[in-house]
Amino acid sequence: MGLPPSCPLHSELLPHVHMDFGQKHASSDQISLENSFPVHITQGDHEVRSTIISWVTPVEKYPNVVTYWEAGTKHSHKLQTHSEITTYRYYNYASGYIHHATIKDLTFDTKYFYEVVSNEVTHQFSFTTPPKPELGVPYTFGVIDSNQTLKHYMSNPIKGQAVLFAGDLSYADDHPNHDNTKWDTFGCFIEKSVAYQPWIWSVGNHEIDLASNLVRHQININRDPFKPYLHRYYVPYKASQSTSRLWYSIKRASTYIIVLSSYLAYGKYSPQYKWLEQELPKINKYETPWVIVILHAPWYNSNHYHYMEGDSMRVQFEPWFVQYKVDIVFAGHVHSYERSERISNIKYNITNGLSLPVGDINAPIYITIGDGGNMEGIANNFIYPQPNYSAYREASFGHAILDIKNWTHAYYCWQRNQDNEPVVADSAWFFNRFFSYGG
Secondary structure, three states: OOOOOHHHOOOOOOOOOOOOEOOOOOOOOOHHHHHHOOEEEEEEOOOOOOOEEEEOOOOOOOOOOOEEEEOOOOHHEEEEEEOOOEEEEEEEOOOOEEEEEOOOOOOOOEEEEEEEEEEEEEEEEEEEEEOOOOOOOOOEEEEEEEOOOHHHHHHOOOOOOEEEEEEOOOOOOHHHHOOHHHHHHHHHHHHHHHHOEEEEEEHHHHHOOHHHHHOOOOOOOOOOOOHHHHOOOOOOOOOOOOOOOOOEEEOOEEEEEEOOOOOOOOOOOOOOHHHHHHHHHHHHOOOOOEEEEEOOOOOOOOEEOOOOOOOHHHHHHHHHHOOOOOOEEEEOOOOOEEEEEEEEEOOOOOOOOOOOOHHHHHEEEEEEOOOOOOOOOOOOOOOOOOOOOEEEEEEOOOEEEEOOOOOEEEEEEEEEOOOOOOOOEEEEEOOOOOOOOOO
8 A cells, every 4th residue: 555645635535525626615624734735746947857846734844854766766765855944824824834845956757756744644756757858859738727627637548747727726815814724725636636747837816815805904914915826836937037936937848838927017127028028039949849838817818708808918928929939828817718720919000900810820829728617617708709810619617638749740639527538629730830831
């Protein structure tokens, strides 16, 4: 029998707990947060030689050690590293001890085991590092926004090697006083995936977590936006010269992934603007031919829900995305699914009247994957008739798989949750414009 899971929510200890997190949560008598121990991993540097391992110990601060080793090596080859520890308070909530440990100098394309300890119990997990970033390396991503979809994604026989997450994590802000215990139960819920494969995080509006009603009544609460998220989810932002955990970039296999924030300043000369302006020219398509952007508020959305909310960011950055041939932009926020054609809307000036999206072979495909499932329900109010730029749309919850085949071709598919079997509802072959159309 293997070592025990760290979260009772993710174990057989609580078979009566319904796993669709984001709907009505299990009550406190069902889940003892004092016994929970959520673990998650993400990439730890820009070049995929490091992994950040994060976990929460509810009671004991120490030991703050990760033990790790390469699969197939002897016991004497085990290594250790110590974690940075942080805590925070939010209204009447006090977090446990939040640990972040970065293990470095990992070997490409190799399986590792790692262990963390809480309450004198050792919990063991594993992950596999990606191949070295270079031209033509195949790699597969799962793509999710929100959280109800996780069970369906995990049951899919074709899983990603890593997950791209387009924001909106715990939905704690939808509960009275921004109930931060939801961050703990969310961590337990996703552990069965995120402790074994890295999730690449971006933030949504539900991570802002500013409780204006509590501030108005002068209740002792920190006024910093994104406070729970920034304490719990570390990312390797400094490795890409970013000044914020809310925007950064990484390489992974043959992809170059850029994460942007829809909810911090992106106007001209803002830190995020200046960072992206310097970041895009760094991409070497002969090493990482596929460029993926993750953000939260979609730029092209034919749903009345959140219609045109991402337009001001689109106006700032879309010409760069076309210039540098960004391949795919994943967004969340709208709780339905939509995939665009390759389109742009960058020719407008105040006199020419060219204000509609047009086909553009150099433009990205925009995918709204905000259909992960959540307590707010489905967004089923599409604009009719369907705009020409919208290739496929559906008011259903689901998840996607992006399968990078080589430097020229990638296969993308989306599956809705309500299908009992993994049935593809939307799919497309993507062609890399840099290599397919002469650079």
